[in-house]
Amino acid sequence: MPSSVPSSTDGWWCSPNTEYAFLGFSYEVTACQSLSQLNSDFADIKNTFGSRYVRLYGACDRNGFYDDIVSAAWATGLGVHALIWFGFDGGNQWMTRRDALVSSLTSNPKAKFVTRGVQFGSEPLFDNVLPHSQLASEVTSLKSKLLGVGIPVTVSELAYGYQERGGAQDVLDAIDFINIHMLPFFSALATFGAASWPLVETDMNWFIEHGNGKKMYFDENGWPSVTSPGVQPNSILAQASVSNEEGYFSMLDSHCEDLKLGPQGGIGWFAHIYSDEQEPGYGIYDDAGKKKFPFKPRTSC
Numbered sequence: 001m002p003s004s005v006p007s008s009t010d011g012w013w014c015s016p017n018t019e020y021a022f023l024g025f026s027y028e029v030t031a032c033q034s035l036s037q038l039n040s041d042f043a044d045i046k047n048t049f050g051s052r053y054v055r056l057y058g059a060c061d062r063n064g065f066y067d068d069i070v071s072a073a074w075a076t077g078l079g080v081h082a083l084i085w086f087g088f089d090g091g092n093q094w095m096t097r098r099d100a101l102v103s104s105l106t107s108n109p110k111a112k113f114v115t116r117g118v119q120f121g122s123e124p125l126f127d128n129v130l131p132h133s134q135l136a137s138e139v140t141s142l143k144s145k146l147l148g149v150g151i152p153v154t155v156s157e158l159a160y161g162y163q164e165r166g167g168a169q170d171v172l173d174a175i176d177f178i179n180i181h182m183l184p185f186f187s188a189l190a191t192f193g194a195a196s197w198p199l200v201e202t203d204m205n206w207f208i209e210h211g212n213g214k215k216m217y218f219d220e221n222g223w224p225s226v227t228s229p230g231v232q233p234n235s236i237l238a239q240a241s242v243s244n245e246e247g248y249f250s251m252l253d254s255h256c257e258d259l260k261l262g263p264q265g266g267i268g269w270f271a272h273i274y275s276d277e278q279e280p281g282y283g284i285y286d287d288a289g290k291k292k293f294p295f296k297p298r299t300s301c
Contacts, residue, residue, distance in 0.1 A: 001074050001075070001077055001113075005109045005110055005113065006113065009112055009113060009149075009150050012113060013079075013116070015265070016177070016215045016264050016265060017264055017265030017266075018265060019052070019215070019217075019265065019266070019268045020256075020259055020260045020262070020265055020266025020267055020268050020300075021253075021256050021259065021260070021266070021268065021269070021297070021298050021299050021300055021301055022049075022050075022051075022253070022268075022269060022270075022271070022297035022298060022299050023051065023052050023053045023217070023268040023269060023270055023299075024045060024049070024051035024052055024053040024054050024055065024078070024270055024271075025045055025049075025051060025054055025055070025270055025271050025272075025273065025274040025284070026054075026055045026056075026057045026219065026220060026221075026222075026270050026271070026272040026273040026274065027041070027045070027054045027055065027056060027057060027273070027274050027278070028057045028058045028273055028274070028278030028279055029056055029057070029058050029059065029060045029065070029069075030058040030059065030060060030278075031060070031277075031278075032060035032061075032062045032065060033060075033068075034068075035068045035071060035072060038068055038069060038071075038072035039071075039072045039075055039076070041072075041274065042054065042072045042073060042075070042076040042078050043075075043076050045076075045078065045274065046076045046077060046078050047076075049295070049296070050299050051078065052078070052079060052299070053078060053079045053080065053081060053116060053270070054073070054078055054079075054080055054081070055080075055081040055083075055119075055179075055219045055220075055270045056069070056080065056081065056082055056083040056119075057083065057085075057121075057122065057220070057272070057273065057278075057279075058083075058085060058278075059083070059085035059087065059097055061093075061096075061097065061100075066082065066100070066101055066104040066105075066108075066111075067104055067108050067111075069082075070104070070108050070110050070111045070114055070115070071110070073114035074110045074113070074114055078114065079114055079115070079116040080114050080115050080116060081116055081117050081118075081119055081179070081217075081219065081270075082101060082105075082115050082117070082118045082119065083118070083119045083121055083122070083156070084097050084098045084101060084118065084119065084120050084121070084142075085097055085121065085122070086120070086121065086122070086124050086127065086129045088127065094129075098142065101118065102142070102145050102146070105118070105146060105149055105151060106145075106146070106148065106149055111149070112149040112150060112151055115151050116151075116152075117151060117152045117153065117154055117176065117177060117179075118142065118146065118151060118152075118153050118154070119153075119154050119155065119156040119179055119219070120135065120138065120139065120142075120153075120154070120155045120156065121155065121156030121157070121179070121220075122156050122157075122181070122220060123156065123157055123158055123161055123181060123220075124155060124157065124161075125155070125157050125158075125161035125162060125164075125165055125168060125171070126157065126158050126160060126161035126164075127161075132162075132165045132168035132170060132171050133170055135155065135168075135171055136168075136170040136171045136173070136174040137174075139153050139154075139155065139171065139174040139175055140174050143174075143176070152176030152177060153175060153176055154175040154176060154177050154178065154179045155171055155175055155179065156179040156181065156219055156220060157171075157179070157180070157181060158180075158181040158183070158203075159180065159181075159203040159206050159207060161181075162210075163206070167210060169210065172210055172211060172212070172214075173212070175214070176214070177214050177215040177216070177217070178207055178211050178214050178215065178216045178217070179217050179219040179220075180203065180204070180207055180216060180217065180218050180219065180221075181218075181219070181220040181221070182200055182203060182204075182218040182220070182221040182269075183220065183221070183222065183223075183272075184196040184199035184200060184223070184248075185223050185224060185231075185233060185238055185240065185244075186233065186234055186238075187199050187234065187235065187238075188234045188235050189235060190233060190234070190235040190237065190238035191235070191237045191238065192237075192239070192244055192247060193223040193243075193244035193245060193246070193247035193248030193249075193251065194244070194247030194248065194250065194251050195247075195251075196223070196248055196251060197251055197255060200218075200252070200255075201258075204216075204262070204267065208262065208263060211263065213263045213264070214263060214264070215263060215264040215265075216262055216263060216267045216268075217267065217268045217269065217270065218252075218267065218268070218269040218270065219269075219270050219272070220270075220272045221252075221269050221270055221271065221272050222245065222248065222249075222271060222272035222273065222282050223240075223244050223245045223247075223248035223249075224240045224245065224280075224281035224282050225240055225241055225242045225244070225245045225276075225281045225282075225292060226240050226280055226281035227240045227281070228280050228281065231280075231281065240281060242292050242293060243293075245281075245282075245292065245293070246292070246293040246294075246295075249271060249295065249297060252269060252297070253297040253298055256298050256300075256301035257301055260301060271284055271295070271297075275287075275289070276292075
């Protein structure tokens with residue numbers, strides 16, 4: 001990163017047309033990691049895996065936490081998909097989180113140089129957090145608040161979350177780009193991670209059909225190595241295992257050329273999630289900080 005903050009983001013970001021293949025990791029922040037921990041993890045994400053971005057997951061409500069995210073991202077040269085977290089318990093805490101994030105994005109001079117976008121999530125449609133018309137209005141309102149810093153807005157959601165609400169085209173029309181949850185383990189047709197391309201392709205094609213040519217990312221994207229109370233298959237053939245997790249990501253990597261055919265230069269993907277410490281079973285690293293399998297997907301093809 002430059003030694004001083006530029007005066008403008010004009011020409012700052014690479015074209016979305018270059019953003020396809022592996023882009024980085026989902027990164028859970030409920031632990032309210034220290035700045036030193038963020039610096040260490042972000043450096044690993046950047047240098048070990050060649051990542052361009054981190055996509056935040058969960059919420060830390062500590063004052064100034066997003067400013068620490070900005071500092072670590074600036075120091076390591078990573079971009080951030082920030083998140084307004086609704087959680088799973090209802091309530092209006094997401095509004096406080098939204099306002100705190102807007103405050104940071106509009107007051108921290110470095111924020112707009114590392115924040116590639118802001119997501120409403122996770123799965124607000126599927127989780128029935130807001131009616132889709134209200135969610136679309138929230139997206140539009142946030143876009144206007146961030147217009148001055150040039151940060152786009154999206155929703156982090158499953159295809160099914162849209163589909164079971166008649167397509168929720170008002171939300172798809174309101175968002176600037178499309179962040180897609182790709183979790184084929186939960187499909188009633190799931191078998192093995194390595195054999196999941198038809199399931200991925202079905203959801204991908206639905207978004208291509210209804211997304212008006214907008215840029216797309218698989219952001220909450222993975223296959224678990226263990227089950228847990230909230231992570232259970234809907235197919236008797238779907239198995240949670242390290243080999244299936246590895247097989248899923250290897251399959252995605254092998255379809256780099258197919259993903260590159262997606263809108264605006266292709267579809268980029270994140271690995272959900274960085275470590276099993278952050279969400280059991282989904283990590284590339286296990287609880288002991290060791291890689292569960294060799295992981296070096298292509299960042300271009």
